[in-house]
Amino acid sequence: TLPLEHGAHRIGNRTDADMARWRSQRLGQFIHWGLYAIPGGEWKGKTYNGAAEWIRSWKEMPQQEYDNLYKQFNPVNYQPEEWAQQANDMGAKYMIITTKHHDGFCLWPSKYSKYSVAASPWKKDIIGPMVDAYNKKGIDVYLYFSIIDWNQPDWRAALKTPADSIAYQRFKVFVKNQLTELLQRYPTVKGFWFDGTWDDSWKNDGSFSDELEQYLQRLHPGLIIGSRLRADEKGARHFDSNGRLMGDYEQGWERKLPEKSADVHGNDWEGVMTIPENQWGYNARWAGHIKSSNELIEMLVKSASLGGNFVINFGPKSDGTFRTEEVQRMQEISRWMKINGSAIYGGTDAGFAKQDWGYYIRKSGTDSVYMVVCNVPVSGQLRVKLPAQTTLVNVTSLEKNIISGTPELIGKNEYFIHLDHKNQDAPFVILLQTSKDS
Numbered sequence: 001t002l003p004l005e006h007g008a009h010r011i012g013n014r015t016d017a018d019m020a021r022w023r024s025q026r027l028g029q030f031i032h033w034g035l036y037a038i039p040g041g042e043w044k045g046k047t048y049n050g051a052a053e054w055i056r057s058w059k060e061m062p063q064q065e066y067d068n069l070y071k072q073f074n075p076v077n078y079q080p081e082e083w084a085q086q087a088n089d090m091g092a093k094y095m096i097i098t099t100k101h102h103d104g105f106c107l108w109p110s111k112y113s114k115y116s117v118a119a120s121p122w123k124k125d126i127i128g129p130m131v132d133a134y135n136k137k138g139i140d141v142y143l144y145f146s147i148i149d150w151n152q153p154d155w156r157a158a159l160k161t162p163a164d165s166i167a168y169q170r171f172k173v174f175v176k177n178q179l180t181e182l183l184q185r186y187p188t189v190k191g192f193w194f195d196g197t198w199d200d201s202w203k204n205d206g207s208f209s210d211e212l213e214q215y216l217q218r219l220h221p222g223l224i225i226g227s228r229l230r231a232d233e234k235g236a237r238h239f240d241s242n243g244r245l246m247g248d249y250e251q252g253w254e255r256k257l258p259e260k261s262a263d264v265h266g267n268d269w270e271g272v273m274t275i276p277e278n279q280w281g282y283n284a285r286w287a288g289h290i291k292s293s294n295e296l297i298e299m300l301v302k303s304a305s306l307g308g309n310f311v312i313n314f315g316p317k318s319d320g321t322f323r324t325e326e327v328q329r330m331q332e333i334s335r336w337m338k339i340n341g342s343a344i345y346g347g348t349d350a351g352f353a354k355q356d357w358g359y360y361i362r363k364s365g366t367d368s369v370y371m372v373v374c375n376v377p378v379s380g381q382l383r384v385k386l387p388a389q390t391t392l393v394n395v396t397s398l399e400k401n402i403i404s405g406t407p408e409l410i411g412k413n414e415y416f417i418h419l420d421h422k423n424q425d426a427p428f429v430i431l432l433q434t435s436k437d438s
């Protein structure tokens with residue numbers, strides 16, 4: 001292995017209580033909210049086909065006109081308690097909020113930037129009431145923070161001249177000041193979700209990202225920070241030049257998920273997912289494939305079965321309300337989680353051989369293994385192959401009228417579980433109580 005000063009400082013997952021709590025939560029809510037919700041993917045009658053929160057980069061969008069949108073930010077229907085209630089109903093155990101996206105607009109009245117809610121008609125802090133409302137429901141809050149800041153004159157994508165380096169040095173002080181300010185203003189937050197760390201200026205400054213991560217950990221012990229913040233001294237991101245994960249969990253799964261256990265190498269990881277193909281901020285026109293609740297539930301189940309968290313993104317409108325399709329998804333997922341949430345919370349990789357009908361999830365630290373069935377075979381029987389030295393003790397379903405009769409032994413440690421021939425319109429769950437042969 002290469003001698004690295006700014007690579008991974010820990011081998012293996014964190015074992016402390018804060019990380020165990022994060023690991024048990026499994027379902028999160030991402031919220032992308034900011035000035036980009038005002039145009040909502042459209043400008044002067046033209047439709048922007050990119051991600052709504054990136055509209056400022058669109059050649060049809062005069063950047064000065066975008067930057068002046070702060071003069072219209074006035075979410076008169078913003079009700080953080082309602083946001084928290086619907087997230088709680090959905091079964092989310094943590095929430096990630098964009099404090100500042102790439103455009104640099106701060107949803108809190110920052111001392112270090114004039115480009116914040118304080119300058120808008122709304123005037124008031126958005127983040128504080130949101131953190132309080134979610135915490136009151138028992139939901140942890142993580143702060144999304146974009147290192148890229150298109151509004152800051154000292155931001156540089158690359159350092160080409162000595163003047164660039166001097167400006168960027170000021171920018172790094174600004175970043176550290178804002179992060180310190182966020183932790184001082186919102187001491188109950190559990191971590192940061194960093195983004196916008198792919199440019200050379202950041203990638204080539206591994207020592208700063210390392211020092212910053214350690215500074216934040218000292219300031220707020222137990223803080224959880226994913227792999228996206230970090231680079232090592234050779235410009236490697238997420239995984240250092242020795243292939244070791246930096247940060248507290250792998251944070252690269254954006255709009256994609258691992259397929260199998262081997263893809264995550266035993267690391268903690270989190271997948272973040274949009275409901276449309278690629279819209280994080282509010283886009284008035286949702287084009288392309290819009291994921292159904294069953295699709296999102298299957299992604300959540302797949303994530304838990306591979307020992308990771310799954311975070312569903314929502315983009316509130318500029319007035320502070322949520323679009324109908326997003327409210328529908330939260331309500332449908334809520335109904336499913338109320339019946340089946342026990343299979344998700346505290347779930348992890350069961351180590352069973354994958355079957356076509358769906359996913360196994362082990363309740364961490366127990367012999368309880370949940371089967372979440374997403375694809376009912378036309379045969380009406382579910383094949384279950386237990387690992388060696390494992391005995392099947394009991395089989396029950398979380399809902400009535402799912403299983404027909406008792407499991408049929410068809411080979412060594414292999415069974416068919418026969419299903420009651422009712423057609424199902426959502427994934428359903430069977431609980432296997434197993435025991436290790438002594």
Ligand SMILES: C[C@@H]1N[C@@H](C#Cc2ccccc2)[C@H](O)[C@@H]1O
Pocket residue numbers: 032051053054195254272280
């Ligand atoms: C969590 C997500 N990361 C951001 C991005 C991006 C991006 C930028 C360039 C190429 C591919 C993806 C999105 O705007 C959203 O905040």
